[in-house]
Amino acid sequence: MADEYGRKWDRCLADTAVKTVTGLGVGVVFSVLFFKRRTWPVSFGSGLGLGMGYSNCQHDFRLPYLIHGRTVKVSSQREKLLLNSVQF
Amino acid sequence: RPAEEVSARLAQQDQDEQNVLAAVSSRLEESLACSARAALQAIGAQEAALQAINQHAQKLKEAMEAESPPEEKSVQWKDLEAALMDRTSAVTDATAALQKAKQVTPHPENMRPYLKVASVRPLVLAAEENLHKMVVDLDRVVAQVQSAEVESKIVSQYSDLVQEAKQQFQKEVSSLTPEIQANWKGLTGKLSADDLNALIAHAHRRIDQLNRELAEQRVREQVHIEAALQQQKLEDQRALERAVSSSLQHVKEEARLEQERKMNEVREVMEAEMRTQLRRQAAAHTDHVRDVLKVQEQELRAEAEQILSSKLLEQDTLHRQLTQEQLDSFTLDMNAAYARLKGVEEAIDSHLVAEDEARRAHQLWLSVEALNHTLKTAGTEEPSVPLDSAAQMVRDSCRQDDFASALAEALPAESLSRGVYGEASLRARFNSLRSLVLRVALIDETHNSLYQYFLSYLQAALLFEDQQAAPPTQLSSEDLDTFKLLSYASYCLEHGDLELAAKLVNQLKGESRRVVEDWLTEARLTLETRQVVSLLSAYANAVGLGTTQAP
Numbered sequence: 001m002a003d004e005y006g007r008k009w010d011r012c013l014a015d016t017a018v019k020t021v022t023g024l025g026v027g028v029v030f031s032v033l034f035f036k037r038r039t040w041p042v043s044f045g046s047g048l049g050l051g052m053g054y055s056n057c058q059h060d061f062r063l064p065y066l067i068h069g070r071t072v073k074v075s076s077q078r079e080k081l082l083l084n085s086v087q088f
Numbered sequence: 089r090p091a092e093e094v095s096a097r098l099a100q101q102d103q104d105e106q107n108v109l110a111a112v113s114s115r116l117e118e119s120l121a122c123s124a125r126a127a128l129q130a131i132g133a134q135e136a137a138l139q140a141i142n143q144h145a146q147k148l149k150e151a152m153e154a155e156s157p158p159e160e161k162s163v164q165w166k167d168l169e170a171a172l173m174d175r176t177s178a179v180t181d182a183t184a185a186l187q188k189a190k191q192v193t194p195h196p197e198n199m200r201p202y203l204k205v206a207s208v209r210p211l212v213l214a215a216e217e218n219l220h221k222m223v224v225d226l227d228r229v230v231a232q233v234q235s236a237e238v239e240s241k242i243v244s245q246y247s248d249l250v251q252e253a254k255q256q257f258q259k260e261v262s263s264l265t266p267e268i269q270a271n272w273k274g275l276t277g278k279l280s281a282d283d284l285n286a287l288i289a290h291a292h293r294r295i296d297q298l299n300r301e302l303a304e305q306r307v308r309e310q311v312h313i314e315a316a317l318q319q320q321k322l323e324d325q326r327a328l329e330r331a332v333s334s335s336l337q338h339v340k341e342e343a344r345l346e347q348e349r350k351m352n353e354v355r356e357v358m359e360a361e362m363r364t365q366l367r368r369q370a371a372a373h374t375d376h377v378r379d380v381l382k383v384q385e386q387e388l389r390a391e392a393e394q395i396l397s398s399k400l401l402e403q404d405t406l407h408r409q410l411t412q413e414q415l416d417s418f419t420l421d422m423n424a425a426y427a428r429l430k431g432v433e434e435a436i437d438s439h440l441v442a443e444d445e446a447r448r449a450h451q452l453w454l455s456v457e458a459l460n461h462t463l464k465t466a467g468t469e470e471p472s473v474p475l476d477s478a479a480q481m482v483r484d485s486c487r488q489d490d491f492a493s494a495l496a497e498a499l500p501a502e503s504l505s506r507g508v509y510g511e512a513s514l515r516a517r518f519n520s521l522r523s524l525v526l527r528v529a530l531i532d533e534t535h536n537s538l539y540q541y542f543l544s545y546l547q548a549a550l551l552f553e554d555q556q557a558a559p560p561t562q563l564s565s566e567d568l569d570t571f572k573l574l575s576y577a578s579y580c581l582e583h584g585d586l587e588l589a590a591k592l593v594n595q596l597k598g599e600s601r602r603v604v605e606d607w608l609t610e611a612r613l614t615l616e617t618r619q620v621v622s623l624l625s626a627y628a629n630a631v632g633l634g635t636t637q638a639p
Contacts, residue, residue, distance in 0.1 A: 005524060005603060058538045064602055065533045 008060055016053025023049020091374040094366075109211070116215045127222040130185035134229040137182035138236050140175040145240040147171045148247045175240075182233065186226065213349050220341050227334050238323075260290055445631075451485040452492060453628035458482075459621050466510030475617065476504040482624065489631075495624050503617045509610050515581045518589070521607055522574055523548075525600045529570040532598030556582055559592060570600050587615055 027045020486492030530544030559576035
C-alpha cells in the first residue's frame with residue numbers, strides 16, 4: 001500500500017513534468033508560429049501542462065474517494081415493483 | 089331301525105313261510121300224487137271191476153239164455169268161470185285199491201295245522217278240492233260198481249236159481265235114472281225108452297209142478313211184487329240214503345271248501361290290509377322315532393359341546409397361565425442377562441470410546457502443535473509457510489469434533505494458501521509505514537487535493553510526537569488523532585500487543601487508513617490465525633486433559 005503511494009507520486013511527478021515540458025514545447029511552437037515569439041504562449045503552455053499534470057495528480061490521489069453517481073430513471077411500473085418488493 | 093327290524097322280521101317271516109310252504113307243498117304234492125295215483129288206480133280197478141262184472145253178467149246172461157251145443161256150452165261155462173275169476177279178482181283188486189286210496193287219502197283234519205300259514209291255504213284248498221273230486225269220482229265209480237254188482241247179483245241169483253233148478257232137475261233125473269251119467273249133456277244118445285219115459289213122466293210131473301208153481305206164483309205175484317217192491321224200496325231207500333249221505337258229504341265238503349276258500353280270500357285281504365296298516369304304523373313310528381332321536385341327538389350334542397367347550401376353556405386358561413408364567417420368568421431372565429450384557433458392552437464401548445477419544449485428542453493436540461509450529465516459521469520479511477497442510481492435518485484429526493472442525497474451518501483462506509506474517513515483520517512494516525501515515529494524516533474523503541497533501545506533509549515535518557506512548561485504558565475523542573494513535577500503536581507493537589495495535593490502527597481515517605489498510609488486513613489475518621490456533625490448542629489441551637487416563 002505504501003508502495004502504491006510512492007508509485008503514485010512517481011507517476012504524478014513524471015506525468016506533470018512531461019505535461020509541463022510538452023506544454024512548454026507547444027507553447028514555444030505556438031509562440032513561434034502564431035504568436036510572434038511572445039512568451040505568454042510558452043508560459044501558457046507550460047502552465048497548461050503543469051495544471052494538467054497537477055490535476056491528473058490530484059485526480060489520481062483522489063481516485064479512491066471519487067463517487068460516480070448517476071441518476072437512474074425508473075419507470076412507474078418498476079417503481080411500483082420496487083416498492084412492493086421493499087414492503088415486508 | 090324299527091323299520092329295518094320290521095322289514096327284517098317280515099323278511100324272516102316270509103322266509104319261514106316260504107320254507108313251510110315249500111315243505112308243505114312238497115308234502116302235499118307227494119301225498120296228492122300218491123293219492124291221485126291210488127285213486128286213479130282205484131278208479132281204474134273199479135272200472136276194470138265194473139267191466140269185469142258187466143262182462144261176467146253178460147256172459148252169464150248169454151250162458152243162461154243161449155241155446156248152444158254142449159261144447160260151446162262148456163266153453164261158455166269156462167269163459168264164464170274165467171270171467172267170474174276175472175270179476176272176483178278185479179273186484180278184490182278194486183276193493184284193495186279203494187282201501188289203499190282211502191288209506192292214502194289224507195284226511196282234511198291232517199291239514200288243520202298247516203292252515204295257520206296263510207300262503208299254504210290255497211294249496212291246501214286246491215289239494216282238498218282235488219281230493220274231494222277224487223273222492224267224488226271214486227264214490228261214483230264205486231256206486232257204478234255197486235249197481236253193476238247189484239245187477240250182476242240179480243243175474244247171478246237168476247243163474248243160481250237156474251243152476252239150482254238144473255241141479256234139482258239133474259238130481260231128480262239122476263234119482264230117477266241113476267245109471268245115467270251126471271253130465272246130462274251127453275244125454276241124448278245113451279238113454280233107453282224107459283229112461284226116456286221116466287224122464288218124460290218126470291218132465292210132465294215137473295211141468296205140472298211148475299204150472300202149479302206158476303199159478304201159485306201168479307197168485308202170489310202181487311204179494312211177491314209187493315214184497316219185491318218193498319225190498320226194492322228198502323234197497324232204494326238204502327241206496328238213496330247212501331247216495332244222499334254221500335252227496336251230503338260231498339256238498340258239505342264243497343261248502344266247507346268254499347267256506348275255506350272264502351275265508352282264505354278274506355284272510356288274505358285282511359292280511360294285506362293289516363300289512364299296509366302295519367307298514368304305515370311302522371313308518372309313522374320310524375318317523376316319530378327319528379324326530380325324537382334327532383331332538384335327543386341335538387340336545388346331547390349341545391350338552392356335550394358345552395361340556396367340551398368349558399373343559400377346553402379351562403385347559404386353555406391353564407395352559408395360557410403356565411405359558412405366561414414361563415414367558416414372564418424367561419423374559420425376566422432374558423432381561424437381566426440382556427441388561428448385564430448391555431452393561432458389559434457399554435463398559436467396553438465406553439472404554440473404547442474413551443481410548444479412541446484420547447487418541448484423537450492426542451492426535452489433535454499433535455496436529456495443533458504442528459500448526460502452531462508452522463506459525464512460528466514466519467521470517468522477518470516472508471510470511472510463514474502456507475498453513476494448508478497443517479490445517480488439513482488438523483482437519484483430519486478432528487473429523488468427529490464439531491468444535492474443532494468449525495475452528496479448523498474458521499482459518500482464513502489467505503493464511504492457508506499464503507501463510508501469515510509474523511509479529512516481527514508486522515512491527516517492522518509498521519514502523520516503515522508510520523512515517524507515510526504521518527505524512528498523509530490530513531487527507532480524508534473531502535480534503536484530498538494536492539495542496540492538502542502539501543499541507544499534511546508540512547504538518548508531518550513540523551509536528552513532533554512521541555515515538556511511543558502508552559495508550560490509556562479508555563479512548564476519548566481527542567485520542568483519535570492520527571499521531572496519537574500511531575504512537576499508541578507503536579507502543580503496543582513494541583510491547584507485543586498486536587491486537588490493541590490493530591484496534592488502534594483501525595481508528596485511523598481517510599488516506600491514512602487507506603495507506604494502513606494492507607497492514608491492517610495482514611495484522612487481522614495474523615491475529616485471526618493466531619486466535620484460531622490458540623483456541624484449537626486450548627481446546628486440544630482441554631480435551632487431552634479430559635481424556636487423559638490416570639495410570
